[in-house]
Amino acid sequence: MYSVGNEELLMLHKIAFLCSRKVPDGVAAKARRWADEQREQGRCVISGYHSPLEKEVFCRLLLGAQPIIVAMAQGLRRIDPEWERHISAGRLLVISRYAESVTHPCESKCYQRNRMMMDLADQAVIAHASPGGKLELLCATYPDKVILL
Numbered sequence: 001m002y003s004v005g006n007e008e009l010l011m012l013h014k015i016a017f018l019c020s021r022k023v024p025d026g027v028a029a030k031a032r033r034w035a036d037e038q039r040e041q042g043r044c045v046i047s048g049y050h051s052p053l054e055k056e057v058f059c060r061l062l063l064g065a066q067p068i069i070v071a072m073a074q075g076l077r078r079i080d081p082e083w084e085r086h087i088s089a090g091r092l093l094v095i096s097r098y099a100e101s102v103t104h105p106c107e108s109k110c111y112q113r114n115r116m117m118m119d120l121a122d123q124a125v126i127a128h129a130s131p132g133g134k135l136e137l138l139c140a141t142y143p144d145k146v147i148l149l
Contacts (some may be wrong), residue, residue, distance in 0.1 A: 046120060070094045
């Protein structure tokens with residue numbers, strides 16, 4: 001595994017947050033409330049922050065001071081410059097199972113990234129898993145960790 005940032009965050013209790021790209025009405029509002037609660041409670045959240053709702057949750061989490069882990073489905077070559085201050089503060093860790101030469105995420109890499117997150121996390125909160133999708137399949141593999149939002 002490759003990383004940039006505070007690797008000690010891996011020792012914390014971690015909650016994975018995952019969501020399919022398309023979500024039914026009402027899911028986004030629940031996810032926003034959940035993200036605000038995690039931020040206020042100082043809980044460490046790990047996610048790929050890749051789907052639109054995952055990105056929104058990430059933005060809400062960045063408003064706090066709690067630890068955050070970003071799991072990427074590509075190499076760590078292009079880390080968002082906006083993240084630098086959070087990395088420097090020791091509250092952000094960016095991880096990947098891929099070398100810098102891997103420059104684009106694909107469906108297979110995203111699935112493997114999500115699997116890595118599930119292995120690292122103590123719990124997994126699923127905002128929405130599309131029926132028949134890869135996320136639903138992944139959740140079935142980790143039934144003891146999954147909490148539906």
